Amino acid sequence: MPDFQKWASAHQLRIEAVLKQLLPQADLAPQRLHAAMRYAVLDGGKRVRPLLAFASGELAGAELSRVDYTAAAVEMIHVYSLVHDDMPCMDDDVLRRGKPTCHVEYDEATALLVGDSLQSLAFQLLSEQALSDNPSSQLQMIKLLAVASGSRGMAGGQAFDLASIGKQLSLPELEFMHIHKTGALIRASVLLGAQCGNSLDAAQLGKLDHFGKCVGLAFQVVDDVLDAEADTITLGKTAGKDADHNKPTYVSLLGVTQAKKMAAELHEEGLSSLSEFGMQAQRLRELADFIVIRKY
Amino acid sequence: MPDFQKWASAHQLRIEAVLKQLLPQADLAPQRLHAAMRYAVLDGGKRVRPLLAFASGELAGAELSRVDYTAAAVEMIHVYSLVHDDMPCMDDDVLRRGKPTCHVEYDEATALLVGDSLQSLAFQLLSEQALSDNPSSQLQMIKLLAVASGSRGMAGGQAFDLASIGKQLSLPELEFMHIHKTGALIRASVLLGAQCGNSLDAAQLGKLDHFGKCVGLAFQVVDDVLDAEADTITLGKTAGKDADHNKPTYVSLLGVTQAKKMAAELHEEGLSSLSEFGMQAQRLRELADFIVIRKY
Numbered sequence: 001m002p003d004f005q006k007w008a009s010a011h012q013l014r015i016e017a018v019l020k021q022l023l024p025q026a027d028l029a030p031q032r033l034h035a036a037m038r039y040a041v042l043d044g045g046k047r048v049r050p051l052l053a054f055a056s057g058e059l060a061g062a063e064l065s066r067v068d069y070t071a072a073a074v075e076m077i078h079v080y081s082l083v084h085d086d087m088p089c090m091d092d093d094v095l096r097r098g099k100p101t102c103h104v105e106y107d108e109a110t111a112l113l114v115g116d117s118l119q120s121l122a123f124q125l126l127s128e129q130a131l132s133d134n135p136s137s138q139l140q141m142i143k144l145l146a147v148a149s150g151s152r153g154m155a156g157g158q159a160f161d162l163a164s165i166g167k168q169l170s171l172p173e174l175e176f177m178h179i180h181k182t183g184a185l186i187r188a189s190v191l192l193g194a195q196c197g198n199s200l201d202a203a204q205l206g207k208l209d210h211f212g213k214c215v216g217l218a219f220q221v222v223d224d225v226l227d228a229e230a231d232t233i234t235l236g237k238t239a240g241k242d243a244d245h246n247k248p249t250y251v252s253l254l255g256v257t258q259a260k261k262m263a264a265e266l267h268e269e270g271l272s273s274l275s276e277f278g279m280q281a282q283r284l285r286e287l288a289d290f291i292v293i294r295k296y
Numbered sequence: 297m298p299d300f301q302k303w304a305s306a307h308q309l310r311i312e313a314v315l316k317q318l319l320p321q322a323d324l325a326p327q328r329l330h331a332a333m334r335y336a337v338l339d340g341g342k343r344v345r346p347l348l349a350f351a352s353g354e355l356a357g358a359e360l361s362r363v364d365y366t367a368a369a370v371e372m373i374h375v376y377s378l379v380h381d382d383m384p385c386m387d388d389d390v391l392r393r394g395k396p397t398c399h400v401e402y403d404e405a406t407a408l409l410v411g412d413s414l415q416s417l418a419f420q421l422l423s424e425q426a427l428s429d430n431p432s433s434q435l436q437m438i439k440l441l442a443v444a445s446g447s448r449g450m451a452g453g454q455a456f457d458l459a460s461i462g463k464q465l466s467l468p469e470l471e472f473m474h475i476h477k478t479g480a481l482i483r484a485s486v487l488l489g490a491q492c493g494n495s496l497d498a499a500q501l502g503k504l505d506h507f508g509k510c511v512g513l514a515f516q517v518v519d520d521v522l523d524a525e526a527d528t529i530t531l532g533k534t535a536g537k538d539a540d541h542n543k544p545t546y547v548s549l550l551g552v553t554q555a556k557k558m559a560a561e562l563h564e565e566g567l568s569s570l571s572e573f574g575m576q577a578q579r580l581r582e583l584a585d586f587i588v589i590r591k592y
Contacts, residue, residue: 024447033447033455084412089383089404108385109458112408113451116380116415120446123419127439135431142438143423150416151320151329155409159329162405 004286008051015050016042018068019075022125036106036114037121041079044097048219048291049074049185053193055283056208060197067196069131070141073122074189077149080118081185083111085158119149134198141195148188157181161247169248175217182223183216190215190284207273211284214270219291221263224249225256230295267292300582304347311346312338314364315371318421332402332410333417337375340393344515344587345370345481349489351579352504356493363492365427366437369418370485373445376414377481379407381454415445430494437491444484453477457543465544471513478519479512486511486580503569507580510566515587517559520545521552526591563588 002010019041026035050071057067086093086101087108094104103111125131126142147153157180164177190212194200200208228251250259270288274281298306315337322331346367353363382389382397383404390400399407421427422438443449453476460473486508490496496504524547546555566584570577 028448030447030452030455030459032459033452037447080412084408087385087408089408110455112380112383112385113447113455113458116376116411116445117447117451119412119415120442120449120451124439124442124446127435127442129435135435139423139425139431139434142435143420146416146420146423149412150420151326151333151409151413152324153416155413155416156326156329159326159406159409162409163326163328 004283004290007283007286008290011051011054012047014068015047015054015071015075018072022069022072023121032106033110033113033117036102036110037117039099039105040083040102040111040114041076041118044099045075045079046294047075048287049078049189051287052186052189052212052215052284053196055287056190056193057196058283059200059208059277059280060194061199062193062197066131067193069125069128070192070196071189073125073145074185074192076118076122076125077145077154078185080115080122081154081158083118084115087111090158090162122149131196137195137198141192144191144195145188148184153180153184153188154182157184164248166246167248169253171253174248174250174253178217178220179213182220183213186216186219187212204276207276208284210273211270211288214266214273215288215291218263218266218270218288221250221259221266222292222294224251225259225263226295227251228256263292300579300586303579303582304586307347307350308343310364311343311350311367311371314368318365318368319417328402329406329409329413332398332406333413335395335401336379336398336407336410337372337414340395341371341375342590343371344583345374345485347583348482348485348508348511348580349492351583352486352489353492354579355496355504355573355576356490357495358489358493362427363489365421365424366488366492367485369421369441370481370488372414372418372421373441373450374481376411376418377445377450377454379414380411383407386454386458418445427492433491433494437488440487440491441484444480449476449480449484450478453480460544462542463544465549467549470544470546470549474513474516475509478516479509482512482515483508500572503572504580506569507566507584510562510569511584511587514559514562514566514584517546517555517562518588518590520547521555521559522591523547524552559588 023038023041024034026038028034053071053074054067057064082096083102085091086096087103094101099105102114122145123142126138126145131138149155157177160177161181187209190208191205194205194208227249250262254262267288271285274284319334319337320330322334324330349367349370350363378392379398381387382392383399390397395401398410418441419438422434422441427434445451453473456473457477483505486504487501490501490504523545546558550558563584567581570580
């Protein structure tokens with residue numbers, strides 16, 4: 001088994017190539033929209049969600065070509081949410097993945113349509129014939145992604161986030177918000193990768209789901225710590241904006257030390273739910289390490 | 297066969313009840329987002345797309361309970377596009393279906409999330425087990441809706457529209473724009489209703505598709521005429537805004553008389569592609585009449 005850095009780099013290159021191919025070409029009409037979709041999606045990000053899908057796909061013995069579609073779909077949902085979240089009526093941010101945000105580079109109307117179109121494209125990809133030889137399980141995957149993305153998932157978490165600005169949240173409230181806002185799509189990425197294969201039973205998928213839940217929450221706790229501690233150049237996005245926006249975070253609620261401790265505990269809990277899978281879950285473990293120990 | 301007005305009223309009531317049931321309840325968290333989704337979707341509009349789905353579902357012998365999901369899905373896609381189009385960065389409109397637009401009644405960030413969540417919900421509905429006993433055809437339906445909604449369909453048409461403001465378009469360019477912006481979802485509504493049943497072959501679906509294309513374009517031509525001729529109270533949305541926004545329309549390109557003639561020709565062409573279906577297509581014919589002869 002090659003070491004994690006090599007595996008991650010190879011799969012980051014792979015998803016980049018897949019996304020390049022699956023996104024509409026920039027010379028196809030409407031050109032400006034397609035160019036903006038490619039600008040927003042390509043050449044940026046850690047691709048954490050696709051990597052999780054690839055890792056759980058490996059665990060479930062899935063064909064790599066099937067995981068490609070799934071990994072691209074979750075990344076498109078993720079990028080659509082970033083593009084919309086960065087807009088002036090939401091977080092009003094100008095920097096993302098080290099580049100001007102989509103509405104700054106293009107314009108607000110185009111950014112709105114970029115997000116809308118990426119969401120449609122994600123569901124189109126999950127409905128492709130090439131994805132699965134089991135249409136019923138494919139329908140379940142579409143439903144899972146739709147629920148994880150919608151008002152009871154990611155978009156709902158964003159609504160909680162908006163409603164919480166300037167308020168004092170309790171720890172359970174903050175957790176509830178992040179389990180939706182960031183956690184839902186990370187969980188979905190783990191599960192959807194696994195569902196590209198056929199080798200796991202419901203109990204095993206339940207363990208993966210719990211892993212995804214822990215890692216998803218740890219991801220957000222680490223994000224909050226990084227936002228408080230790192231600088232803008234390292235992050236590739238504006239640092240310190242949570243405090244500027246008077247947003248409740250794990251750091252504002254617990255302090256940096258306790259927040260780090262919480263991330264470590266979630267990390268541990270996530271790893272323990274992978275115990276039965278042995279070496280086959282090694283990539284998922286390494287990804288959990290990567291998510292909790294990252295610097296940006 | 298009851299007369300068209302009765303049929304249309306009964307099915308408008310039916311889709312209203314279906315939407316009420318399928319939308320998340322307003323007391324479910326996040327409450328403000330769910331209330332805003334219900335505000336945007338319920339109690340408004342002619343429900344042209346659901347009616348088209350019901351009519352073609354009848355033609356194809358589909359179970360009504362299956363068409364319910366499909367009709368709700370196309371209406372949710374339609375409403376999401378209205379909510380986003382009305383936002384300040386797009387058409388900046390304050391009145392829709394006789395009520396303040398979503399971002400006026402709530403706020404811009406909520407309107408953005410309402411549109412995003414309605415799109416997810418539409419795909420969730422089309423992935424429900426209850427919809428079909430044929431998962432492969434259900435996957436095709438999802439793909440059809442995704443393509444019709446995305447950058448090569450409705451959202452792409454919106455991008456063309458933005459790019460055309462203040463420009464002189466040729467008639468083919470205007471047609472290209474509207475075939476995407478309005479036409480794609482209307483065509484999809486006709487086809488998806490029919491695909492809830494199993495009785496039509498590919499050639500017959502092709503005829504329905506051509507009907508949908510003609511009616512979709514006629515719908516837009518009539519919209520342009522109404523925008524130029526009707527008043528705001530009758531329309532339930534701001535009248536005369538195309539001219540105000542210096543947007544190319546069929547009226548600005550052809551004049552009212554020729555635009556009306558074009559609508560009549562498209563109407564005729566749409567009806568002729570239904571000829572083989574006899575009385576079973578009567579509802580679709582009546583809907584074509586309704587779309588072309590409407591006053592709002």
